[in-house]
Amino acid sequence: MSPVRASRRTSRPAPAGDRYAAPLVRLLRVELRTEPRRPRTLATLVVLALVPVVIGFGVSVHAADPGADRPGLGLIRAVAGNGMMLPITALGVTLGLLLPLCVCIAAADALSGEAAHGTLRGLLLAPVSRIRLVWIKAFGVLVVAVLEVAAVTAAGLLAGLIIVGGGDQLLTLSGSSVGFGAALARVALAAGWTVLQVAAVGAVALAVSAFTDHPMVVLATVLGGTIVFGLLGAIPALDWLRPVLLTSGWASLSDVLRDPVPGDGLTHSALLAGVYLVIGMTGAIVGTLRREA
Amino acid sequence: MSRPDRTGTICSPSTVATSQPRPDEPMRPDRPAMAPVAPAARLRGLRKMYRRTVALDSVDLDVPTGAVLGLLGRNGSGKTTMLRLLLGLSRPTEGTVELLGEPMPVGAARALPHVGALVEGPGFLPFLSGRDNLARFAAAEPLVRTSAIVETVNYALHRVGLDGEAAIDRPYRGHSLGLKQRLGLAAVLLAPRRLVVLDEPTNGLDPAGIRDVRRLIGELRAAGSTVLLSSHLLSEVEETCTHVAMLSAGTVVATGTLTELLEADGPALEIHTTEPHAALAALRTSRIPGYAERGLVIADLVDTPPELVLSILASADVPVSEARPRRTGLEELFVRLTEEGT
Numbered sequence: 056m057s058p059v060r061a062s063r064r065t066s067r068p069a070p071a072g073d074r075y076a077a078p079l080v081r082l083l084r085v086e087l088r089t090e091p092r093r094p095r096t097l098a099t100l101v102v103l104a105l106v107p108v109v110i111g112f113g114v115s116v117h118a119a120d121p122g123a124d125r126p127g128l129g130l131i132r133a134v135a136g137n138g139m140m141l142p143i144t145a146l147g148v149t150l151g152l153l154l155p156l157c158v159c160i161a162a163a164d165a166l167s168g169e170a171a172h173g174t175l176r177g178l179l180l181a182p183v184s185r186i187r188l189v190w191i192k193a194f195g196v197l198v199v200a201v202l203e204v205a206a207v208t209a210a211g212l213l214a215g216l217i218i219v220g221g222g223d224q225l226l227t228l229s230g231s232s233v234g235f236g237a238a239l240a241r242v243a244l245a246a247g248w249t250v251l252q253v254a255a256v257g258a259v260a261l262a263v264s265a266f267t268d269h270p271m272v273v274l275a276t277v278l279g280g281t282i283v284f285g286l287l288g289a290i291p292a293l294d295w296l297r298p299v300l301l302t303s304g305w306a307s308l309s310d311v312l313r314d315p316v317p318g319d320g321l322t323h324s325a326l327l328a329g330v331y332l333v334i335g336m337t338g339a340i341v342g343t344l345r346r347e348a
Numbered sequence: 349m350s351r352p353d354r355t356g357t358i359c360s361p362s363t364v365a366t367s368q369p370r371p372d373e374p375m376r377p378d379r380p381a382m383a384p385v386a387p388a389a390r391l392r393g394l395r396k397m398y399r400r401t402v403a404l405d406s407v408d409l410d411v412p413t414g415a416v417l418g419l420l421g422r423n424g425s426g427k428t429t430m431l432r433l434l435l436g437l438s439r440p441t442e443g444t445v446e447l448l449g450e451p452m453p454v455g456a457a458r459a460l461p462h463v464g465a466l467v468e469g470p471g472f473l474p475f476l477s478g479r480d481n482l483a484r485f486a487a488a489e490p491l492v493r494t495s496a497i498v499e500t501v502n503y504a505l506h507r508v509g510l511d512g513e514a515a516i517d518r519p520y521r522g523h524s525l526g527l528k529q530r531l532g533l534a535a536v537l538l539a540p541r542r543l544v545v546l547d548e549p550t551n552g553l554d555p556a557g558i559r560d561v562r563r564l565i566g567e568l569r570a571a572g573s574t575v576l577l578s579s580h581l582l583s584e585v586e587e588t589c590t591h592v593a594m595l596s597a598g599t600v601v602a603t604g605t606l607t608e609l610l611e612a613d614g615p616a617l618e619i620h621t622t623e624p625h626a627a628l629a630a631l632r633t634s635r636i637p638g639y640a641e642r643g644l645v646i647a648d649l650v651d652t653p654p655e656l657v658l659s660i661l662a663s664a665d666v667p668v669s670e671a672r673p674r675r676t677g678l679e680e681l682f683v684r685l686t687e688e689g690t
Contacts, residue, residue: 067503068496070540075457077490085487094475173471176437177535180467181488182460348437 075182082183082191090195091202093164099157100206106153107145107211110134111218114141130309134215138222139238140312142211143245147308149207150249155256155281156274161199162260163273165192166343170268176348185343189265193336196257201250208246227314245311248321255301255328256281258335265342298323301331386449388413388543388574389434394443396429396598403429404598407443411543411576411591416569418585418606419578420682421595427578430595431467431547434576436460448542461490465545470532474521478531479505481520482538491539504534507567509560525552533564543574550584562588582682594682615649617657620670630664631657646674 090096114134130144169175169192178188216222225238233241260277267273281302287293288303297303304324310317387410394407404426411417421427432438433445436453445452450459472481482501486492492500505511508530515527523531529552536544546565550558565588568575579585585592585606592609594602602609621627627645631638636657637648647657654671661668 067540068493068499070491071493073461074490075461077488077492078494081487081494085484089473089476089484092475169473172473173469174473175471176467177471177485178488179437179456180435180460180463180465181485181490182456183488184457347432347439 076184076187077181079187079191082187083194086191086195087198090161090165090199093161095160095164096199096202099160100202103149103153103157103203104206104210106149107141107207108214108218110145110148111141111211111214115218130312133226133228133312134219136219136221137226138215138219139212139225139235139242141215141219142208142242143308143311145207145211146204146245146249147305150252150305150308152278152281154203154207154249154253156278157203158196158200158253158257159260159274159277160270162196162257162264162277163270165196165261166264166339167267167273168264168270170346170348171270179348186340189261189336189339189343193258193261193339196261197254200253200257204246204250204253207249208242212242225312228309228312229314231314233314241311241316244316245308248308248311248325251325251328251332252301252305255331255335258332258339260335262335262338262342265339265346299327301327304328385413387411387446388415388448389576390444390446391430391434392444392446394430394433394445395441396426396433396438397441402598404433404440407598407600409593409600409603411574413574414569414572415591416565416575416577416589417591417593418589419576419593419595420580420582420585421578422580425595426598427595428468428547429598431465431545431576431578435463435465435467435545437467461539462542463545464536464539464541464543465547466532466536466549467545467547469547469551470528470535472520472528472531475519477518478510478516478520478523478527482531482534485535486538489539500538501534504537507537507564508534510534526554526557529553530557530560533561537564541568541573543576544568545576547578548580549577550579550581558584616674617647617649617654618670618672618674619645619647619657619661619668621645621661621666621668623666626664627661627666627668630660630666633664634660636660649673 110131111134114131117132117135130140130147134140134144166175166189169178175188179185183191223235224232225235225241226232256277259280260273263273263276264270284300284302288297288300301324304320304327307320307324310320389409389411391407391409394404395402396404407426407430409430419427419430429438433440434447434452436445436447436456436459439453447455447459448462450456452459472478473484476484479501482504483497486497486500486504487494489500502511505513505516510516510527510530513527515523516531520528520531529549533546533549536546546561549561553561565575565577577585577589589606591605592603593600594609619627624640624643624645628638628640631645631647634656636652637650639646647654649657654673658668658671
């Protein structure tokens with residue numbers, strides 16, 4: 056790389072003056088460079104990008120076979136010949152389980168994984184203060200969440216335009232059609248809203264990560280929680296619980312495909328995600344302050 | 349030749365000694381006189397419990413500034429727990445910790461930039477190269493300038509003898525045990541340190557690596573750093589340390605300078621004589637405890653000055669060719685303290 060790298064240092068470079076913490080920007084930059092390089096992160100990005108491609112192919116094959124008109128495909132069937140719907144549909148499909156799983160992997164690696172590798176100790180000894188460490192790690196998880204949602208969205212857009220076709224406009228679920236620019240704005244809205252939902256799951260996972268040295272515990276707890284939330288939301292007698300279940304808000308993603316876009320569901324679920332974010336970050340800070348490194 | 353210093357501080361586990369310099373301690377050429385500077389680390393009444401298990405109990409210890417203190421103990425004696433408490437990685441159940449004058453763990457931000465530590469083995473991310481791992485830690489060091497990160501890493505690699513090593517640019521997961529350990533040491537050297545804490549630093553190293561660790565400790569000491577080293581290898585401590593603290597079952601059972609502890613088996617005089625029986629008879633008459641050992645006569649000096657022993661032998665006409673204070677090996681002491689005593 057730089058010519059300095061090749062040189063042999065036989066004297067120590069002059070140290071910085073007496074300061075008690077490394078510059079935050081420097082730490083965030085290192086986190087930004089490190090997190091996407093984890094092999095697991097790369098694998099999840101590939102898998103996530105494959106989802107819309109597979110849906111696109113499936114829908115195209117299905118559309119070419121007029122006899123196979125099975126019910127129950129809902130959003131996916133609406134993608135046929137309607138390419139701009141694919142990225143949003145793919146976000147909805149992956150938000151069900153795959154995106155929470157992928158962000159959980161990142162959050163599990165962030166604190167409990169670092170602890171298991173013994174690197175958390177190294178950072179605390181540098182020293183990076185514990186509260187700062189949580190924010191840096193949360194930033195890392197957020198970066199991964201953004202990359203994951205971007206992978207689904209970008210692959211969805213490409214697959215929609217190339218495989219499905221009909222991408223010059225979006226046929227909404229309400230029956231109207233909107234132009235390419237407006238459709239793109241809806242895709243961006245869906246992606247941003249999904250990042251917020253995934254980040255909320257990530258924050259809760261980070262909190263669990265702060266309390267354990269075993270990344271597996273994070274996956275089991277948070278994915279188990281996601282599934283249990285889904286079940287609770289499906290029980291009619293527990294309807295009163297639905298407004299506080301993060302997963303129950305996820306169905307409102309399809310509102311982006313209506314015309315005009317009804318704001319209630321999206322807003323409520325976004326606010327709910329914000330609450331989960333705050334709860335998760337609080338838990339992560341408490342857990343990190345208490346932990347034995 | 350010089351009269352041995354009889355201020356050994358062997359204690360029973362209930363009464364714990366600290367290695368603070370005492371005013372009555374004579375100056376010795378092999379032990380620089382300690383100026384009244386604050387100790388680099390001070391532990392007081394330290395107790396650490398994990399659930400119901402007591403890992404450390406009533407530990408008092410001072411690490412004198414400028415010393416190389418060896419923390420000796422068997423596996424599970426509490427060495428690592430003590431180091432973790434000292435570094436603020438873990439909170440004591442009771443007691444206080446001061447590191448470079450700062451109370452821990454609240455003063456960690458002020459103390460730790462000047463402390464380098466390798467505790468519980470090297471810790472690095474497996475998918476990054478050794479060099480990138482070091483750069484990551486260098487970026488977290490408050491005392492490393494942003495523009496000097498690459499240079500700092502190169503310098504640290506140079507100091508642990510890795511500057512020509514091609515493997516450090518490959519992922520850490522493939523590194524050999526010795527290379528991992530050297531990288532761990534390099535991370536300790538990323539900034540100028542007032543205190544260096546090394547938890548069993550020669551683990552996994554070949555003889556050349558062990559020599560390098562000794563050289564590094566010497567260099568650190570020469571540069572004015574205090575070194576705290578834990579080990580279960582007696583030879584390592586005997587060769588590198590100026591001070592020793594022994595830990596057994598979570599308690600400090602002995603502290604002192606290396607010289608003190610080497611002589612700490614209870615003061616005794618080794619007497620070379622051609623007539624051991626006459627010597628023992630003379631000692632017995634004067635009620636001085638003594639016994640024969642490997643052809644020598646050992647006179648106990650607990651209540652008797654060596655001059656008196658010699659004059660008694662002289663007046664009994666026992667020919668004495670040589671008399672010197674007995675030194676016990678650190679190993680003997682170690683075995684006695686950690687095995688027989690418990």
